[in-house]
Amino acid sequence: xxxxxxxxxxxxxxxxxxxxxxxxxxxxxxxxxxxxxxxxxxxxxxxxxxxxxxxxxxxxxxxxxxxxxxxxxxxxxxxxxxxxxxxxxxxxxxxxxxxxxxxxxxxxxxxxxxxxxxxxxxxxxxxxxxxxxxxxxxxxxxxxxxxxxxxxxxxxxxxxxxxxxxxxxxxxxxxxxxxxxxxxxxxxxxxxxxxxxxxxxxxxxxxxxxxxxxxxxxxxxxxxxxxxxxxxxxxxxxxxxxxxxxxxxxxxxxxxxxxxxxxxxxxxxxxxxxxxxxxxxxxxxxxxxxxxxxxxxxxxxxxxxxxxxxxx
Amino acid sequence: xxxxxxxxxxxxxxxxxxxxxxxxxxxxxxxxxxxxxxxxxxxxxxxxxxxxxxxxxxxxxxxxxxxxxxxxxxxxxxxxxxxxxxxxxxxxxxxxxxxxxxxxxxxxxxxxxxxxxxxxxxxxxxxxxxxxxxxxxxxxxxxxxxxxxxxxxxxxxxxxxxxxxxxxxxxxxxxxxxxxxxxxxxxxxxxxxxxxxxxxxxxxxxxxxxxxxxxxxxxxxxxxxxxxxxxxxxxxxxxxxxxxxxxxxxxxxxxxxxxxxxxxxxxxxxxxxxxxxxxxxxxxxxxxxxxxxxxxxxxxxxxxxxxxxxxxxxxxxxxxxxxxxxxxxxxxxxxxxxxxxxxxxxxxxxxxxxxxxxxxxxxxxxxxxxxxxxxxxxxxxxxxxxxxxxxxxxxxxxxxxxxxxxxxxxxxxxxxxxxxxxxxxxxxxxxxxxxxxxxxxxxx
Numbered sequence: 001x002x003x004x005x006x007x008x009x010x011x012x013x014x015x016x017x018x019x020x021x022x023x024x025x026x027x028x029x030x031x032x033x034x035x036x037x038x039x040x041x042x043x044x045x046x047x048x049x050x051x052x053x054x055x056x057x058x059x060x061x062x063x064x065x066x067x068x069x070x071x072x073x074x075x076x077x078x079x080x081x082x083x084x085x086x087x088x089x090x091x092x093x094x095x096x097x098x099x100x101x102x103x104x105x106x107x108x109x110x111x112x113x114x115x116x117x118x119x120x121x122x123x124x125x126x127x128x129x130x131x132x133x134x135x136x137x138x139x140x141x142x143x144x145x146x147x148x149x150x151x152x153x154x155x156x157x158x159x160x161x162x163x164x165x166x167x168x169x170x171x172x173x174x175x176x177x178x179x180x181x182x183x184x185x186x187x188x189x190x191x192x193x194x195x196x197x198x199x200x201x202x203x204x205x206x207x208x209x210x211x212x213x214x215x216x217x218x219x220x221x222x223x224x225x226x227x228x229x230x231x232x233x234x235x236x237x238x239x240x241x242x243x244x245x246x247x248x249x250x251x252x253x254x255x256x257x258x259x260x261x262x263x264x265x266x267x268x269x270x271x272x273x274x275x276x277x278x279x280x281x282x283x284x285x286x287x288x289x290x291x292x293x294x295x296x297x298x299x300x301x302x303x304x305x306x307x308x309x310x311x312x
Numbered sequence: 313x314x315x316x317x318x319x320x321x322x323x324x325x326x327x328x329x330x331x332x333x334x335x336x337x338x339x340x341x342x343x344x345x346x347x348x349x350x351x352x353x354x355x356x357x358x359x360x361x362x363x364x365x366x367x368x369x370x371x372x373x374x375x376x377x378x379x380x381x382x383x384x385x386x387x388x389x390x391x392x393x394x395x396x397x398x399x400x401x402x403x404x405x406x407x408x409x410x411x412x413x414x415x416x417x418x419x420x421x422x423x424x425x426x427x428x429x430x431x432x433x434x435x436x437x438x439x440x441x442x443x444x445x446x447x448x449x450x451x452x453x454x455x456x457x458x459x460x461x462x463x464x465x466x467x468x469x470x471x472x473x474x475x476x477x478x479x480x481x482x483x484x485x486x487x488x489x490x491x492x493x494x495x496x497x498x499x500x501x502x503x504x505x506x507x508x509x510x511x512x513x514x515x516x517x518x519x520x521x522x523x524x525x526x527x528x529x530x531x532x533x534x535x536x537x538x539x540x541x542x543x544x545x546x547x548x549x550x551x552x553x554x555x556x557x558x559x560x561x562x563x564x565x566x567x568x569x570x571x572x573x574x575x576x577x578x579x580x581x582x583x584x585x586x587x588x589x590x591x592x593x594x595x596x597x598x599x600x601x602x603x604x605x606x607x608x609x610x611x612x613x614x615x616x617x618x619x620x621x622x623x624x625x626x627x628x629x630x631x632x633x634x635x636x637x638x639x640x641x642x643x644x645x646x647x648x649x650x651x652x653x654x655x656x657x658x659x660x661x662x663x664x665x666x667x668x669x670x671x672x673x674x675x676x677x678x679x680x681x682x683x684x685x686x687x688x689x690x691x692x693x694x695x696x697x698x699x700x701x702x703x704x705x706x707x708x709x710x711x712x713x714x715x716x717x718x719x720x721x722x723x724x725x726x727x728x729x730x731x732x733x734x735x736x737x738x739x740x741x742x743x744x745x746x747x748x749x750x751x752x753x754x755x756x
Binding site for chain 1: 645
């Protein structure tokens with residue numbers, strides 16, 4: 001198969017074959033990170049700009065390491081050090097970036113749709129590293145990669161997702177992605193965190209956390225965003241943890257071989273109990289490892305010109 | 313200079329709907345004649361012509377051959393942002409009134425959210441003076457309810473009324489304080505002036521940028537629920553009932569508000585309302601790929617809401633169509649969706665979009681002209697009958713001309729419209745204000 005997309009903007013615009021192809025490519029990339037010399041020359045001479053208007057640690061580092069392992073030159077700019085802080089518009093900023101002829105712009109932005117708007121204005125590839133509450137495709141793809149690696153399939157699995165669905169780009173991208181790949185997605189949260197019409201994205205809304213995790217193959221917990229507390233989404237972290245936190249008792253309702261995921265950063269003792277986060281069934285650190293491989297695959301597919309990673 | 317409009321279907325809802333010739337003299341309608349009548353004595357060409365003969369243009373009389381066209385009372389758009397003073401880069405009084413004339417409007421209501429706010433008679437007089445020099449549509453300024461539209465103290469409403477305002481509103485911002493609203497209603501009732509209400513409960517809007525629902529969830533845009541509008545509509549219906557004052561609801565967008573207003577009217581409460589063409593033309597599912605030309609406030613609602621708006625127009629719950637013409641520069645629209653300004657221009661697209669209601673059978677032409685000319689005038693307390701002796705504010709409409717909306721052709725200074733490339737049918741071909749032709753696309 002040839003990958004023909006210019007950009008990776010969201011999961012909705014990828015079809016199941018493209019998703020499978022990305023995950024296959026990422027599995028091939030994973031081996032590179034296990035070598036003593038963790039570098040291949042595949043993207044030598046390519047320039048990748050990491051344009052992060054919103055703070056990020058792990059996603060930015062993951063994209064940066066992925067670029068280096070493929071020998072691409074990566075440069076990071078942040079809002080604080082850029083002319084965005086001086087009032088330049090987003091489109092002006094990226095048109096300036098484009099004039100320096102990068103091959104890929106990886107962007108994170110606090111406004112939903114920012115990457116979509118940028119992608120239609122620049123000729124280089126754009127990879128969305130998270131836009132507002134819209135999409136986080138590389139996270140959803142690495143989550144699908146991790147589950148497929150662990151379970152051997154996505155088709156027919158039950159994924160339980162608990163947390164602030166309304167304000168989560170990870171939730172949207174995963175609901176769309178997992179359901180597209182044939183998994184059954186069940187979500188649960190206080191109604192304050194369930195957006196209108198969420199079922200249309202491809203999930204059911206469970207009435208209780210217990211019903212949501214019952215017989216689940218995978219449980220994905222979402223971070224409670226403390227910065228949203230003035231939005232009155234729940235009374236206290238204590239009460240939230242009591243009703244929607246993942247603890248051992250709730251975990252026991254899922255399948256015996258259940259896998260627990262979290263996109264990070266975790267609030268231990270709020271959405272996830274420490275003993276669950278550190279349990280054998282937790283895949284949280286594997287997600288991070290796979291993140292590098294998945295992002296290498298995305299670079300390769302949008303900028304690599306179709307040759308295999310290891311044959312250049 | 314006299315003007316003779318020959319052979320039009322003259323439609324003044326409730327009084328005339330037949331082929332007539334209309335003679336205009338001294339800025340007023342001088343006579344309404346059967347096509348076979350001789351021109352009255354005093355008309356420039358009279359005497360020289362036998363009955364039924366075609367008069368020609370002379371130095372003193374312009375003859376408009378209006379066969380196949382409809383002549384209606386001048387259309388009035390009672391919700392327009394002219395942006396001057398303060399935001400002349402978006403629109404000026406001159407450009408806005410030219411856009412109005414091109415759209416078939418002989419008068420517009422200018423919203424007070426300028427810089428400075430139209431909250432005193434000096435600003436009101438400035439707007440009227442600029443408009444007088446502009447030679448486009450007339451302007452009826454609308455003053456602020458509260459000083460600076462800050463929602464704390466009443467503005468000098470009576471002073472502004474003497475200077476020429478026809479209504480008050482804090483449009484763009486709701487009057488959040490119910491006691492201030494009550495006092496404003498009581499005060500304006502004594503002045504026989506309506507209060508225009510921008511119904512919005514800001515705590516429910518909560519920085520939303522499009523209609524709350526599946527489309528907003530899909531795009532990851534924070535939603536604005538219908539209740540953000542209807543909560544305030546319900547409050548101000550109750551305050552109208554309490555005070556007996558006339559409340560006019562601006563840009564109504566959703567089914568719950570329409571139901572509340574319908575019920576209030578049935579109880580005899582003095583409320584009227586308007587909607588804008590986008591609320592019967594587009595829905596939230598039309599918002600695609602973060603195109604900020606689809607971002608306005610209130611937002612495009614669901615299909616059920618659009619159907620309720622059309623129903624409300626048909627059954628008379630919705631009195632008027634007003635464009636909520638909201639010009640913004642490219643710089644203010646070419647931004648992230650949540651950062652971009654709310655609002656679209658509407659003066660030059662309002663009539664063609666509204667005529668679609670007639671072509672689709674939702675409204676009769678007579679009903680549409682009530683919504684776009686007669687009821688707006690009634691709400692403001694202005695007479696725009698087509699009758700001898702009245703002011704010659706008239707619009708000639710071609711119901712059938714097929715056109716494609718081209719923002720590059722707008723005379724407004726701004727181009728923020730979602731309708732570029734849309735095929736529509738019908739438009740104004742001549743607009744006359746006080747007997748002066750302020751826009752003409754007539755052939756020959």
